[in-house]
Amino acid sequence: MSTVSAPAQSGVVGKFSNYLDERTSISGAVKEFGRKVFPDHWSFLLGEVALYSFVIILLSGSFLTFFFQASMTPVLYEGSYVPLKGIEMSAAMSSTLDISFDIRGGLLMRQVHHWAALLFVASIGLHMLRVFFTGAFRKPRELNWSIGFVLFVLAMAEGFTGYSLPDDLLSGNGLRIIDGMVLGLPVIGTWITFLLFGGEFPGADIVGRLYSLHILLLPAFVLIFIVLHLMFVIIHKHTQYPGPGKTEENVVGFPILPVYAAKAGGFFFLVFGVVALMAATVTINPIWNYGPYDPSPVSAGTQPDWYIGFADGALRLIPPHLETYWFGYTWSWNIIIPVLILLVFLAAAFAYPFVEAWVTGDKREHHLLDRPRNAPVRTAIGAAGVTFYAVLWAAASSDLIATHFKVTMEGVINTLQILLIVGPIIAFIVTKRIALALQKKDREILLHGFETGRIVRLPGGEFTEVHQQLDAYDRWQLVSYNDNAPIMLRPNPQGKITGGMRMRASLSRFFFEDRIAPVTQEEYKQALEHAHH
Amino acid sequence: MAKNENGKADIVPAESVVTGTGVVAPDAFTDPGLPPHRPRVTDLDPKAAKRAERVVYTLFYLSIAASVFAVYAYMFFPIEPENVHSVRMNTLYLGLGIAFSLLAIGIAAVHWGKALMADKEAIDHRHPVRGTDETRARAVEIFRESDEESGFSRRTLIRNGLIGALIAFPLPAIALFRGLAPMDVDPNNELKHTMWKKGLRLTRDPQGTPIKASELTIGSAFQVIPEGLVDLPEHEKLDAKAKAAVLLVRLKKEDLHWSSKERESWSYEGIVAYSKICTHVGCPVALYEQQTHHLLCPCHQSQFDISNECAVIFGPAARPLPQLPITVDSEGYLVAMSDFTEPVGPSFWERAN
Ligand code: HEM
Numbered sequence: 001m002s003t004v005s006a007p008a009q010s011g012v013v014g015k016f017s018n019y020l021d022e023r024t025s026i027s028g029a030v031k032e033f034g035r036k037v038f039p040d041h042w043s044f045l046l047g048e049v050a051l052y053s054f055v056i057i058l059l060s061g062s063f064l065t066f067f068f069q070a071s072m073t074p075v076l077y078e079g080s081y082v083p084l085k086g087i088e089m090s091a092a093m094s095s096t097l098d099i100s101f102d103i104r105g106g107l108l109m110r111q112v113h114h115w116a117a118l119l120f121v122a123s124i125g126l127h128m129l130r131v132f133f134t135g136a137f138r139k140p141r142e143l144n145w146s147i148g149f150v151l152f153v154l155a156m157a158e159g160f161t162g163y164s165l166p167d168d169l170l171s172g173n174g175l176r177i178i179d180g181m182v183l184g185l186p187v188i189g190t191w192i193t194f195l196l197f198g199g200e201f202p203g204a205d206i207v208g209r210l211y212s213l214h215i216l217l218l219p220a221f222v223l224i225f226i227v228l229h230l231m232f233v234i235i236h237k238h239t240q241y242p243g244p245g246k247t248e249e250n251v252v253g254f255p256i257l258p259v260y261a262a263k264a265g266g267f268f269f270l271v272f273g274v275v276a277l278m279a280a281t282v283t284i285n286p287i288w289n290y291g292p293y294d295p296s297p298v299s300a301g302t303q304p305d306w307y308i309g310f311a312d313g314a315l316r317l318i319p320p321h322l323e324t325y326w327f328g329y330t331w332s333w334n335i336i337i338p339v340l341i342l343l344v345f346l347a348a349a350f351a352y353p354f355v356e357a358w359v360t361g362d363k364r365e366h367h368l369l370d371r372p373r374n375a376p377v378r379t380a381i382g383a384a385g386v387t388f389y390a391v392l393w394a395a396a397s398s399d400l401i402a403t404h405f406k407v408t409m410e411g412v413i414n415t416l417q418i419l420l421i422v423g424p425i426i427a428f429i430v431t432k433r434i435a436l437a438l439q440k441k442d443r444e445i446l447l448h449g450f451e452t453g454r455i456v457r458l459p460g461g462e463f464t465e466v467h468q469q470l471d472a473y474d475r476w477q478l479v480s481y482n483d484n485a486p487i488m489l490r491p492n493p494q495g496k497i498t499g500g501m502r503m504r505a506s507l508s509r510f511f512f513e514d515r516i517a518p519v520t521q522e523e524y525k526q527a528l529e530h531a532h533h
Numbered sequence: 534m535a536k537n538e539n540g541k542a543d544i545v546p547a548e549s550v551v552t553g554t555g556v557v558a559p560d561a562f563t564d565p566g567l568p569p570h571r572p573r574v575t576d577l578d579p580k581a582a583k584r585a586e587r588v589v590y591t592l593f594y595l596s597i598a599a600s601v602f603a604v605y606a607y608m609f610f611p612i613e614p615e616n617v618h619s620v621r622m623n624t625l626y627l628g629l630g631i632a633f634s635l636l637a638i639g640i641a642a643v644h645w646g647k648a649l650m651a652d653k654e655a656i657d658h659r660h661p662v663r664g665t666d667e668t669r670a671r672a673v674e675i676f677r678e679s680d681e682e683s684g685f686s687r688r689t690l691i692r693n694g695l696i697g698a699l700i701a702f703p704l705p706a707i708a709l710f711r712g713l714a715p716m717d718v719d720p721n722n723e724l725k726h727t728m729w730k731k732g733l734r735l736t737r738d739p740q741g742t743p744i745k746a747s748e749l750t751i752g753s754a755f756q757v758i759p760e761g762l763v764d765l766p767e768h769e770k771l772d773a774k775a776k777a778a779v780l781l782v783r784l785k786k787e788d789l790h791w792s793s794k795e796r797e798s799w800s801y802e803g804i805v806a807y808s809k810i811c812t813h814v815g816c817p818v819a820l821y822e823q824q825t826h827h828l829l830c831p832c833h834q835s836q837f838d839i840s841n842e843c844a845v846i847f848g849p850a851a852r853p854l855p856q857l858p859i860t861v862d863s864e865g866y867l868v869a870m871s872d873f874t875e876p877v878g879p880s881f882w883e884r885a886n
Pocket residue numbers: 054057058060061062064065068096099110113114117118120155158159161162163164165166214215219222284285
């Protein structure tokens with residue numbers, strides 16, 4: 001084939017690019033993606049933080065693998081940390097102590113790894129909330145919500161397996177709790193724990209097995225799902241907030257090269273820098289204070305990493321004595337119920353986009369985000385979910401709450417039990433009210449202008465405050481939102497009304513009966529005329 | 534034609550898609566388009582641009598300096614054996630060097646992007662995610678053709694055979710995982726027995742020295758392991774201890790309430806021994822409240838009442854802590870009368886049979 005002469009291929013860079021392109025057709029990728037436009041908003045950075053913390057985790061974790069020994073073989077600790085010298089512990093614990101006290105920069109890397117892990121899960125959680133409250137999960141992005149959800153679960157699994165590796169007192173206790181929980185599951189529980197632990201708890205295998213999961217299988221899955229996730233972001237193009245000039249058919253923002261690359265690339269270094277700063281100055285998981293795992297001692301006030309708290313809290317809120325013997329077997333309701341509650345909660349989060357899509361029956365693509373106030377019921381459902389999670393999370397610290405505020409343990413637990421049920425309902429009602437009130441205020445401002453704070457005296461002697469009308473851009477900001485109305489129940493083409501249709505109609509009423517429609521031009525004109533009289 | 538499902542009069546057929554519950558008013562406002570571009574200070578004032586440029590390159594050079602400092606810190610703040618302070622200094626200075634080198638790059642790049650690079654907003658057009666009708670038709674065609682050419686739906690025996698084989702071939706993998714747990718061990722049996730047996734002495738955790746009944750004063754508590762546990766190989770030691778750990782307490786005899794004479798005979802002169810493994814999910818029930826005679830599990834705050842056979846009085850646990858029947862031997866040392874009479878620790882499916 002004859003070469004089409006591209007612009008100047010002289011110089012080292014030109015020659016090198018030519019070499020590369022003739023072997024990879026990379027110029028196609030540059031042409032395709034180089035000027036792709038990304039919209040700009042701080043809330044879009046949350047996903048980036050998650051991505052960058054994963055990169056940091058990979059880097060620091062790889063460093064740790066060179067020194068860590070995932071083995072429960074007993075050794076006598078002979079390292080530099082004097083208080084534990086001569087104590088029998090597993091090689092895992094001993095090598096983690098060596099990383100901390102005998103390898104330069106080892107403690108730093110451990111702390112980078114752990115802080116980045118905490119940031120990873122936190123940023124995924126916040127990113128999910130952003131996507132939820134702005135309705136970014138609507139068509140065509142429902143599947144990407146599912147992928148993101150899987151990442152959230154994988155991140156928690158990565159965190160838990162990592163937390164268990166050093167085989168210190170806290171990590172052993174965490175495993176003990178998992179063992180006890182799994183044992184309580186009907187039918188399969190006993191065998192699952194035996195397979196997991198290679199026999200009875202604690203056994204000699206679990207650290208090695210968790211290690212395979214932690215550094216091989218789970219990261220591979222995380223990576224695959226991240227790739228899928230980002231692929232869809234490119235296929236769908238990023239959503240944008242509504243505003244003048246932004247439509248469902250365009251993306252307004254900055255091109256990848258150079259602006260977005262500079263900002264996003266710079267942001268990676270900022271996230272890494274902040275994690276490094278935390279790791280340099282703030283201790284995390286000081287396993288030398290806890291000592292090696294021993295099934296007998298445990299100190300009060302021990303806490304799992306924050307993202308496991310909600311599960312621990314669910315265990316704590318169950319009332320006493322919930323266990324029955326049926327058909328000769330033990331039904332541990334004190335385990336089964338919290339596990340079910342967690343599974344249903346997670347399933348609800350997973351399924352929400354599909355439920356909303358079914359209720360609205362909306363088959364349009366949505367690339368413009370909702371302001372949370374403009375979807376009052378969705379926002380209220382989100383607030384209820386956050387409250388539910390928060391109560392479970394608070395329950396995981398019930399002992400600390402009790403000692404800190406000098407109240408009884410019983411009082412704290414009973415209060416949280418009530419809050420777990422009442423809290424989400426209150427949160428729902430209050431949030432919906434607030435959203436509707438904000439929508440009303442938007443209407444008000446649009447129709448009657450905003451208060452300028454300037455008082456004038458009219459010829460008649462009265463005082464009034466001058467109201468100023470919005471300009472066309474600000475006005476658009478307040479009226480350009482998705483409006484929905486409940487569906488009316490009508491027979492389908494076969495002349496029937498099915499149960500599903502009834503359900504959908506009542507759900508659509510639940511979602512949209514308190515509807516505040518955007519101001520129309522006609523309404524605006526009338527309001528203006530009214531003001532002039 | 535777009536259709537809202539209510540088909541109300543105020544609905545404009547905007548696109549050829551179902552909008553479901555979505556409503557669009559006919560006289561809705563229209564988009565005024567992008568607001569006029571506002572130049573930045575650095576666009577208008579060459580001095581400001583110069584300043585920004587200076588900030589950016591200075592930061593890049595500072596980053597180099599910080600990286601060099603980090604290497605310096607690695608060499609000159611070494612870890613000295615048995616000196617925790619040196620670990621702290623090594624972590625701190627190495628970490629600060631790395632952190633500042635990263636932060637400087639980050640701040641510089643972001644500032645460069647924000648203040649100096651062209652900030653004219655760009656616009657991309659979106660296309661529907663679905664393929665064009667043409668593409669979709671061709672895709673369907675391809676599947677139809679390959680079905681034709683392979684006979685996938687026509688040759689049902691082949692097709693069903695393939696599906697069956699694909700379902701069956703991972704089965705051996707499932708079987709392989711049986712090996713995760715030892716072959717010759719019945720979990721049900723393991724979970725129901727501990728090291729304790731008749732005549733085994735109660736010994737102190739962790740020393741393993743035996744305890745005389747006379748050593749316990751009223752209100753005192755001992756962490757106990759079975760005699761011989763300390764001599765087990767390390768792994769068996771932890772496995773055994775995870776089931777056999779016991780808490781030994783002495784109360785006034787009149788403070789102990791029993792459901793039967795037999796239960797009472799499991800104690801000795803107000804000395805009682807209870808499993809330390811929580812019946813909830815297995816944490817050690819390590820906190821003993823002397824005044825109330827309550828045992829508290831630190832994990833989920835289950836509370837057990839020693840004066841009432843360790844019944845659950847609060848928290849998620851469902852069952853009392855199992856009691857270890859004890860007595861004294863001829864030398865006055867506390868010994869077990871038998872193993873626990875029920876499985877210790879968390880409940881499990883086969884526990885009752
Ligand atoms: C994305 C997910 C990951 C999360 C959330 C995570 C989290 C954790 C946590 C919390 C610990 C305990 C550290 C401590 O002692 O404070 C840990 C330990 C460890 N992680 Fe990860 N990790 C992840 C991925 C990785 C990867 C990809 C690798 C290796 C390539 C790795 C290697 C290690 C090693 C070797 C340890 C044990 C050493 C030690 O405890 O100091 N991790 N991880």
